[in-house]
Amino acid sequence: MRDHLTARGHERREQLLSVAATLFAERGYHPTSVADIVTALGVGKGVFYWYFSSKEELLVELLRSSHHELRKRQQAAIGDEPDPLRRIELGIRASLAWFRAHRDYFSIIQLAATDERFAPVLRGNEDVALADTARHVKDAVADGVIADLDPLMLARAIHGVIGRLTRDYLIERDEPIELVADLAVAFCLRGLNP
Amino acid sequence: MRDHLTARGHERREQLLSVAATLFAERGYHPTSVADIVTALGVGKGVFYWYFSSKEELLVELLRSSHHELRKRQQAAIGDEPDPLRRIELGIRASLAWFRAHRDYFSIIQLAATDERFAPVLRGNEDVALADTARHVKDAVADGVIADLDPLMLARAIHGVIGRLTRDYLIERDEPIELVADLAVAFCLRGLNP
DNA sequence: CCGGTCGTTGACAGCGCGGTAAAGGCGTCC
DNA sequence: GGACGCCTTTACCGCGCTGTCAACGACCGG
Numbered sequence: 001m002r003d004h005l006t007a008r009g010h011e012r013r014e015q016l017l018s019v020a021a022t023l024f025a026e027r028g029y030h031p032t033s034v035a036d037i038v039t040a041l042g043v044g045k046g047v048f049y050w051y052f053s054s055k056e057e058l059l060v061e062l063l064r065s066s067h068h069e070l071r072k073r074q075q076a077a078i079g080d081e082p083d084p085l086r087r088i089e090l091g092i093r094a095s096l097a098w099f100r101a102h103r104d105y106f107s108i109i110q111l112a113a114t115d116e117r118f119a120p121v122l123r124g125n126e127d128v129a130l131a132d133t134a135r136h137v138k139d140a141v142a143d144g145v146i147a148d149l150d151p152l153m154l155a156r157a158i159h160g161v162i163g164r165l166t167r168d169y170l171i172e173r174d175e176p177i178e179l180v181a182d183l184a185v186a187f188c189l190r191g192l193n194p
Numbered sequence: 195m196r197d198h199l200t201a202r203g204h205e206r207r208e209q210l211l212s213v214a215a216t217l218f219a220e221r222g223y224h225p226t227s228v229a230d231i232v233t234a235l236g237v238g239k240g241v242f243y244w245y246f247s248s249k250e251e252l253l254v255e256l257l258r259s260s261h262h263e264l265r266k267r268q269q270a271a272i273g274d275e276p277d278p279l280r281r282i283e284l285g286i287r288a289s290l291a292w293f294r295a296h297r298d299y300f301s302i303i304q305l306a307a308t309d310e311r312f313a314p315v316l317r318g319n320e321d322v323a324l325a326d327t328a329r330h331v332k333d334a335v336a337d338g339v340i341a342d343l344d345p346l347m348l349a350r351a352i353h354g355v356i357g358r359l360t361r362d363y364l365i366e367r368d369e370p371i372e373l374v375a376d377l378a379v380a381f382c383l384r385g386l387n388p
Numbered sequence: 389c390c391g392g393t394c395g396t397t398g399a400c401a402g403c404g405c406g407g408t409a410a411a412g413g414c415g416t417c418c
Numbered sequence: 419g420g421a422c423g424c425c426t427t428t429a430c431c432g433c434g435c436t437g438t439c440a441a442c443g444a445c446c447g448g
């Protein structure tokens with residue numbers, strides 16, 4: 001791979017990331033060969049290794065960038081909302097909306113979670129997201145509006161709900177976001193209440 | 195593989211299942227080769243194919259039997275408890291206890307979920323477990339003790355919480371079950387309440 | 389129009405894997 | 419004791435994969 005790319009090179013790189021993301025999500029990481037990726041793009045195999053040093057590196061890049069975008073979306077949704085419970089609600093809704101709009105990335109995160117090589121990256125991403133949620137929970141505890149339980153554990157419970165409902169209703173089925181989001185929010189906020 | 199085994203043959207088969215489960219949980223499915231499994235047992239490769247027609251078949255067997263045992267444990271814990279909410283609580287505690295005692299199987303279920311070949315088996319297992327939970331939720335709705343929301347969706351939310359807390363606190367860390375179970379139960383039961 | 393960097397090609401090497409098969413031991417029952 | 423069926427061994431096949439390489443094109447500044 002190279003560090004300085006022309007406009008054309010940049011585009012090729014994006015094309016590779018995009019088509020790889022689609023194929024990974026459809027068929028998984030192992031079953032998708034580098035040959036599959038370049039063939040789908042209609043280019044030679046060397047192109048891949050011009051932009052990435054390995055298939056592994058490409059997936060790591062996919063994980064990093066998707067996490068970055070999800071995080072941006074969440075922060076934009078939350079803004080400067082003062083009420084911590086409302087921040088949690090907005091975060092939940094933003095996550096569901098983003099995953100729905102980027103199903104491929106959700107699937108890729110799922111499949112990377114079971115591979116030792118990618119678990120560290122994923123763990124890092126998750127820790128950041130969990131800390132965010134836990135902070136809102138802690139604020140709510142400080143305000144005395146919810147029970148005083150371990151904020152991090154509550155954050156993990158919330159993320160468990162989001163992950164499961166996303167997978168079952170937004171990825172596998174195609175339910176409207178509001179329907180799912182309303183139940184997720186209701187379940188989680190009640191779950192927090194004393 | 196053969197259908198009629200002697201006592202010795204039966205034992206070999208169990209040994210293969212057991213050592214394979216350990217290796218799969220540690221290193222994943224793909225990275226664990228058939229050669230690894232038989233070497234860990236100190237036998238020749240042909241032994242494996244005497245008892246199983248493929249590596250794939252062995253994993254399916256692992257998924258089936260573990261689901262069966264988990265289910266038994268849940269039903270034993272629930273017994274004939276009349277209160278649906280209490281049944282849910284007992285089910286949650288039983289699941290956490292079983293997964294804690296059988297971490298390998300939890301990991302194996304996770305890794306099988308991202309492989310197209312095993313997803314159908316897993317989906318079948320999950321549907322059974324979800325239907326169980328959803329039935330208790332429905333009973334609770336009929337009793338008028340919780341809000342009237344989609345029971346299946348609530349069941350999935352509960353399973354999301356269980357899965358996530360199991361992974362983060364019972365598999366990766368080694369927290370005491372009660373600590374985790376108490377929070378899981380509190381979060382889920384409050385989440386159901388109107 | 390020319391040189392150099394960026395981009396691309398596709399054949400090929402090398403490896404590790406799942407799965408096979410032929411041949412050999414070992415227990416058991418007549 | 420011998421014959422049969424359960425169990426085990428090990429060398430081997432074929433495949434598909436990642437990653438390499440040497441040569442070739444294409445764009446661009448001068």
